[in-house]
Amino acid sequence: SQTIHQWPATLVQPVGSPLSLECTVEGTSNPNLYWYRQAAGRGLQLLFYSVGIGQISSEVPQNLSASRPQDRQFILSSKKLLLSDSGFYLCARAASGGYEQYFGPGTRLTVT
Amino acid sequence: AQSVTQPDIHITVSEGASLELRCNYSYGATPYLFWYVQSPGQGLQLLLKYFSGDTLVQGIKGFEAEFKRSQSSFNLRKPSVHWSDAAEYFCAVGAGNQFYFGTGTSLTVIP
Numbered sequence: 001s002q003t004i005h006q007w008p009a010t011l012v013q014p015v016g017s018p019l020s021l022e023c024t025v026e027g028t029s030n031p032n033l034y035w036y037r038q039a040a041g042r043g044l045q046l047l048f049y050s051v052g053i054g055q056i057s058s059e060v061p062q063n064l065s066a067s068r069p070q071d072r073q074f075i076l077s078s079k080k081l082l083l084s085d086s087g088f089y090l091c092a093r094a095a096s097g098g099y100e101q102y103f104g105p106g107t108r109l110t111v112t
Numbered sequence: 113a114q115s116v117t118q119p120d121i122h123i124t125v126s127e128g129a130s131l132e133l134r135c136n137y138s139y140g141a142t143p144y145l146f147w148y149v150q151s152p153g154q155g156l157q158l159l160l161k162y163f164s165g166d167t168l169v170q171g172i173k174g175f176e177a178e179f180k181r182s183q184s185s186f187n188l189r190k191p192s193v194h195w196s197d198a199a200e201y202f203c204a205v206g207a208g209n210q211f212y213f214g215t216g217t218s219l220t221v222i223p
Contacts, residue, residue, distance in 0.1 A: 014206070042216075043213050043216050044202070044213040059210075094209070099163065100144075100206070102159075103156040
């Protein structure tokens with residue numbers, strides 16, 4: 001099966017602290033990978049997507065960055081968190097040979 | 113530019129009643145269309161998809177959706193809602209490497 005893992009599940013961090021969220025994918029090679037943010041009561045905002053190792057496209061200028069050090073690993077980072085970075089972060093992959101996206105379980109980030 | 117509109121922010125239905133969630137899209141080419149469901153604190157689960165062919169598509173959990181090109185719509189329906197269907201529902205359009213999501217419709221089911 002093609003499974004998406006996200007770590008950690010929940011995180012509480014103070015303003016100004018660094019951030020690292022990890023997404024790993026099983027069972028597929030060279031997937032397109034995506035990071036979304038979902039603020040409370042709102043829809044999904046695409047933050048970054050990657051079509052391969054080291055290839056990152058940023059959709060929204062912000063306090064965050066992404067990296068893809070391995071084929072099945074996608075990392076979301078920040079050097080200094082802002083209150084506005086709070087939200088639910090979702091990693092997704094595009095289907096192999098298809099078009100739909102499949103989502104991981106998400107990480108709930110609260111910046112205090 | 114691509115966009116997806118879900119005009120209903122919140123819908124309340126009684127258990128056993130029928131359901132229709134609206135979705136309108138803007139896209140210059142033939143769209144790839146999707147409906148997802150999200151339970152509180154969870155990721156998104158794919159309900160159904162439309163790429164081409166029959167405009168009425170069947171999905172999981174008894175849901176179906178109909179693509180109407182003339183109306184740029186892809187409405188989600190279910191004949192009889194169950195209490196477990198209470199969740200957030202998102203419509204999405206696929207374009208190139210990206211997805212464009214609507215802002216979601218929150219469904220409450222009254223026993």
